[in-house]
Amino acid sequence: MVGFDRRTLLAGGTALAMPRIVHAQGDVIRIGEVNSYTSQPAFLAPYRNGWILAIEQVNAGGGVNGRRLETIFRDDAGRPEDAVRHAGELINSERVALLAGGFLSxxxxxxxxxxNQNKKLFVASEPLTDALVWARGNRYTFRLRPSTYMQAAMLVEEAAKLPARRWATVAPNYEYGQSAVRWFKELLTRAKPDVTFVGEQFPALGRIDAGATVQALASTTPDAIFNVTFGADLTNFVRQGNTRGLFERRRIVSMLTGEPEYLLPLGDEAPENWIVTGYPWEDLNTPGHTAFRDAYRARFNEAPRLGSVVAFDTVSAIAAMLRKTGADTETEKMVDAMRGLTFPTAFGTGDVTFRPIDHQSTLGAYVGRTALRNGRGTMVDWRYADGAAYLPADDVVRTLRPQS
Structure with missing residues (x-):
């Protein structure tokens, strides 16, 4: 895993220690990428690799209209105030054409x-909060990954088939976790009116007291649990839950847990038979994904993670947008090109579109069950849930999103 300097990190696959490469004026299109590299390395180290691979492939093909893409990375360390400060430096000092990235909601x-305030394009790769494209959506912000609403809807489709009637929830206490629980409760109640929610736990992000959380959930005697923890919080939650028998004879529905970033660190402690969203990286053999996986392995000598796909697709979308503008980086032209933009995903499941009405892409997610294979967690019985099928209709979106 590469270490990250809190200052400028060069892109295009260039080694971090090398001095910046100087290009002729107009030869390069610069992208400012802001992300939580030091606070979320499990996801963002493979993310950066996927970004580098995509940039290298675009440039090896002649760039966009003959112009190379270059990225200047900044690490916000998971702090919104640092992200905004870096964004200002990237726009004002580094003269980037657009901003991209973001992990935490x-x-x-x-x-x-x-x-929105500075009228600069922001292509958000990872933040899952619905507010990004709805309540606080704006003309200049677009989001790639399926949102909390979309992933909750995918999981509710499976949860509604379970006999469970008493549910408890656990999620990190910030925008993403709160949004995920809110939508899961609303959508499941709509699909199955006889369910009741008997308890909820909102531990602080990155500081879960897993023993106390598990004990509190068990005390509510639920039939099933909806889990939204991830990263180290998920690892601690699973270990304490296994130790204290929380998961015995209960069904668990869990957002993100099928992602290899979070499943593999559990080793043989990985839970079995949880219903999850994730990424079946080993067994997904569409031609497009096979080509991506082979190229990633050849470049980095390891298998891709979901972060790798997210970054690769973000760059693919940006390159497709720039082709549409003829490599013109005037902001309003780029924004217009993003609305309704269609581009291929590394999943190899067909093209993805950024909806004009809310700037949400139709990228989907995989839904399946966790299992143990060769002493480590994996996804089985999975299916691709097309994001377009899990978004509200235009008339509903108009009630959720300000005009922009």
């Missing part, structure tokens, strides 16, 4: 507000 919202 609160950071993504701060960057989206900055983009």
């Amino acid at each position: 609160n950071v993504g919202l701060a960057l989206g507000d900055f983009a």
Whole structure:
């Protein structure tokens, strides 16, 4: 895993220690990428690799209309105020054409507000909060990944088939976790009116007291649990849950847990038979994904993670947008090109579109069950849930999103 300097990190696959490469004026299109590299390395180290691979492939093909893409990376360390400060430096000092990135939802919202205030394009790769494209959506912000609403809707489709009637929830206490629980409760109640929610836990992000959380959930005697923890919080939650028998004879529905970034660190402690969203990287053999996986392995000598796909697709979208503008980086032209933009995903499941009405892409997610294979967690019985099928209709979106 590459270490990250809190200052400028060069892109285009260039080694971090090398001095910046100087190009002739107009030869390069510069992208400012802001992300929580030091606070979320499990996702963002492979993310950066996927970004580098995509940039290298675009440039090896002649760039966009003969112009190379270059990225200047900044690390916000998971702090919204640092993300906004970096965004200002990238726009004003580094003269980037657009901003991209974001991991945590609160950071993504701060960057989206900055983009709106400064009238600069922001292509949000990862933040999952619905507010990014709805309540606080704006003309200049677009989001790639399926949102909390979309992933909750995918999971509710499976949860509604379970006999469970008493549910408890656990999620990190910030925008993403709160939004995920809110939508899961609303959508499941709509699909199955006889369910009741008997308890909820909102531990602080990155500081879960897993023993106390598990004990509190068990005391509510639920039939099933909806889990939204991830990263180190998920690892601690699973270990304490296994130790204390929380998961015995209960069904668990869990957002993100099928992502290899979070499943693999559990080793043989990985839970089995949880219903999850994730990424079946080993067994997904569409021609497009096979080509991506092979190229990633050849470049980095390891298998891709979901972060790798997210970054690769973000760059693919930006390159497709720039081709549409003829490599013109005037902001309003780029924004117009993003609305309704169609581009291929590394999943190899067909083209993805950024909806004009809310700037949400139709990228989907995989839904399946967790299982143990060769002493480590994996996804089985999975299916691709097309994001377009899990978004509200235009008339509903108009009630959720300000005009922009």
